[in-house]
Amino acid sequence: xxxxxxxxxxxxxxAGTAGSAxxxxxxxxxxxxxxxxxxxxxxxxxxxNPATLWVLDGETLWQRxxxxxxxxxxxxxxxxxxxxxxxxxxxxxxxxxxxxxxxLEERINICRAEKQQATPLPFESKELLALAxxxxxxxxGMPIEITEDARIKPFLQAxxxxxxxxxxxxxxxxxQCHDDNWGQKLAGAPIPQGHPTxxxxxxxxxxxxxxxxxxxRNCLFGIRAVSYPYGAPELVNLELYLMWRARGMPLETPAVxx
Amino acid sequence: xxxxxxxxxxxxxxxxVIEIKTLISHVMETGFRPDxxxxxxxxxxxxDFICKYNGEEIFRAELFPAIAAxxxxxxxxxxxxxxxxxxxxxxxxxxxxxESVNITVE
Numbered sequence: 001x002x003x004x005x006x007x008x009x010x011x012x013x014x015a016g017t018a019g020s021a022x023x024x025x026x027x028x029x030x031x032x033x034x035x036x037x038x039x040x041x042x043x044x045x046x047x048x049n050p051a052t053l054w055v056l057d058g059e060t061l062w063q064r065x066x067x068x069x070x071x072x073x074x075x076x077x078x079x080x081x082x083x084x085x086x087x088x089x090x091x092x093x094x095x096x097x098x099x100x101x102x103x104l105e106e107r108i109n110i111c112r113a114e115k116q117q118a119t120p121l122p123f124e125s126k127e128l129l130a131l132a133x134x135x136x137x138x139x140x141g142m143p144i145e146i147t148e149d150a151r152i153k154p155f156l157q158a159x160x161x162x163x164x165x166x167x168x169x170x171x172x173x174x175x176q177c178h179d180d181n182w183g184q185k186l187a188g189a190p191i192p193q194g195h196p197t198x199x200x201x202x203x204x205x206x207x208x209x210x211x212x213x214x215x216x217r218n219c220l221f222g223i224r225a226v227s228y229p230y231g232a233p234e235l236v237n238l239e240l241y242l243m244w245r246a247r248g249m250p251l252e253t254p255a256v257x258x
Numbered sequence: 259x260x261x262x263x264x265x266x267x268x269x270x271x272x273x274x275v276i277e278i279k280t281l282i283s284h285v286m287e288t289g290f291r292p293d294x295x296x297x298x299x300x301x302x303x304x305x306d307f308i309c310k311y312n313g314e315e316i317f318r319a320e321l322f323p324a325i326a327a328x329x330x331x332x333x334x335x336x337x338x339x340x341x342x343x344x345x346x347x348x349x350x351x352x353x354x355x356x357e358s359v360n361i362t363v364e
Contacts (some may be wrong), residue, residue: 042330043267045279047263047265047281048265048279048281048330050283050327050328050330051282051308052263052281052285053261053281053328055261056261056263057261072266207286207327207328208327210307255266
């Protein structure tokens, strides 16, 4: 009887209720390593990577004057190849004026509203993704560097809580798949560790470029949980935690995923 | 605005077999999907692709609704002389795009 009770407790603990362990830094793998040979080849060759089409559009948009201020991104920031180098590795970053972290897409829209006096671009619009991909491309190969200071800590903790708390009708947490069961299969597809190293990225399933928030909303839908609207603070906090979790890993933007 | 990317060697030896890779931005809407209101979204695809080498057709492809967005086509040809490779995509709703690259025989 006691043995049976002990067995039951062991089973309960291994089911993840006792809390899951974070992946040791040295054992982290980019989702790239879980992809097939053909998909890797697409990402490795810029002329085969469809995301390059967005990067080229972003380069054009960078130079286009917009808004009532009549300024382009380039008028303030100059050549993106030097001024935007490393920028995407630091987002989401704390915005002092708003008192909360903002992601790269939000940062672009803040710049549009305040400096260009232009209307913000809608989330997931071709133009916003193109600009984010162009800015992100300038940091390809550079390590992700999320600043971990006192101001950002509560948001980082909120993101971590969202990652580890069970939610939705399936009662699953992000960590149960991506910390505890990575490398296993889910309906025939490998479960990756879920490091956001290549966003915005071209997903073959979407047949287009998409942001990290689109991916997060997909995952939340998959576990039948509340899907937050684009730009929601909950999603930005989760983005922040995921980028911190991938700290030091090289950025692959714009990546290709299956 | 359709963007196209061509990856072909700028220089090659006479008689060499080269690979040409082409990528073009296009939604390739199948015509089988409904929109949010349940109305079918009209078909909008690229239907034809032609590559000409100094005016002579060396590769042609017909495209159909099952082909993914942003079609990526690669093919091979034998280098015969210096000149121009012309690429032309045509499709629904009067879609037309052209691109060209030069190749030099060493």
